[in-house]
Amino acid sequence: MHFAPSSPIGIFDSGVGGLTVARAVMERLPRESIVYFGDTARVPYGVKSPDTVARFARQIAEFLLARDVKMLIIACNTMAAVAYEEIRAISPVPVLEVIDAGARTAVARTRNRRIAVIGTPSTIASGAYLEAIERHDDSGMFIAAQACPLFVPLVEEGWLDHPVTRLTAFEYLTPLLAQNVDTLVLGCTHYPLLKPMLASVMGQGVRLVDSAEAVSERVEDLLRAMDLENPGPGEPEHVFHVTDVPQRFREVGERFLGRKLGTVLVESI
Amino acid sequence: MHFAPSSPIGIFDSGVGGLTVARAVMERLPRESIVYFGDTARVPYGVKSPDTVARFARQIAEFLLARDVKMLIIACNTMAAVAYEEIRAISPVPVLEVIDAGARTAVARTRNRRIAVIGTPSTIASGAYLEAIERHDDSGMFIAAQACPLFVPLVEEGWLDHPVTRLTAFEYLTPLLAQNVDTLVLGCTHYPLLKPMLASVMGQGVRLVDSAEAVSERVEDLLRAMDLENPGPGEPEHVFHVTDVPQRFREVGERFLGRKLGTVLVESI
CATH class of the missing domain: 3.40.50.1860 (Rossmann fold)
Structure with missing residues (x-):
């Protein structure tokens, strides 16, 4: 796995909720590219057992790491609560969480x-x-x-x-x-x-x-400290991966993101 | 696959909701054994896309058919709405749905x-x-x-x-x-x-x-028509398979079932 200052930030959640984190990061750091992963086929995680949540979280982290992200943000309180240490153990890049x-x-x-x-x-x-x-x-x-x-x-x-x-x-x-x-x-x-x-x-x-705002401040601090801010030039890319496109996905997603969703890719993990 | 009048009825749902169907079947047909499957790791299905729901439904039906059920009951409106024909196509036993x-x-x-x-x-x-x-x-x-x-x-x-x-x-x-x-x-x-x-x-x-009541009446009619009622002797068995044991699972499950849950087995499908 290879990453550079121009690499994207990986943000993930069990569904669309983490788009509030993506939004806060976009607003604070408009030059950064983002790869978002929302596990919409298995949402919500909030009522599942810790073992199941940790297993799902590992699968998603591996998916994003394979896309050479320079940082992982666990934009899901449930996963942060039960799977942070496990994800940190498999991640060669810094892991922040909400x-x-x-x-x-x-x-x-x-x-x-x-x-x-x-x-x-x-x-x-x-x-x-x-x-x-x-x-x-x-x-x-x-x-x-x-x-x-x-x-x-x-x-x-x-x-x-x-x-x-x-x-x-x-x-x-x-x-x-x-x-x-x-x-x-x-x-x-x-x-x-x-x-x-x-x-x-x-x-x-x-x-x-x-x-969401709190973690975006931490992202800014850490990118600066590690000299990993995207130097440009070129427009940042925002790509959204989901495991399912449920009813009203765009409507709900855009309410969370506060803007139009661009490219949405459906993945099976 | 081999089934007999003493074989169990397979009932499945995306989670605990189908326990209201299991309850209605238990009350109407107290001599029948039941194998229940609730996909608690991936619940709810109600907001997922038809393709995803159909894929999950096939996996569950195959799990129950491998346990020699004499009948399948789709105790989930969402799966019944989008996957009934597909399940009927793979099932050698009758399929009823809510x-x-x-x-x-x-x-x-x-x-x-x-x-x-x-x-x-x-x-x-x-x-x-x-x-x-x-x-x-x-x-x-x-x-x-x-x-x-x-x-x-x-x-x-x-x-x-x-x-x-x-x-x-x-x-x-x-x-x-x-x-x-x-x-x-x-x-x-x-x-x-x-x-x-x-x-x-x-x-x-x-x-x-x-x-739930309506489908239990249909189950009774069909078992009688096909001469597949459990002739006894012996106590009926009720076994519950789930894909996750979430927070408060027993409490919520027993509220739906209206009695104590017996054996609960956790499966990965």
């Missing part, structure tokens, strides 16, 4: 040292955010965690500020409000689309941490 | 000849219920169809009569109420768990058709 990035930003932003994390059931059950926050600050912050399994299907339905979504948010978030947190980590790549609604439910005193 | 059974019962029950069908996006987009209803009555009944993508995650969250679920149901069902239908087909194996709530939203004038 959980560490989100945790780091949350630690930097909290003032009262009380942080809440929301995510899929498997991300929350893994305790990965708790571990990551404690890795960045071991002085015993208060951390509350809440699984929000309905947010992903609500986002995919496009009910971003629908009364149903708002009522669901109150159900999930009221216990967190009672804990007097000042920072809420959006621990799932689908959640940035709910940001305005979540901000209004949590109120002005709570800062939202978007892991 | 859509034809539900359509037949709806045609028999409607009085004003106005039927509504609800299901996942892919089941509704396939038009399979429309086709099946017209196969049983070609005199031009009025048929309304509505995709309800959030019902599956709401059922799996256990919010069977939660205000969020009720509000979601009003959102999806109000257009159907306006059509003056007298029969509502629950075109997804998850929906029987919402039956009391759906009945109250639709009101007394609307009959609900549960495809």
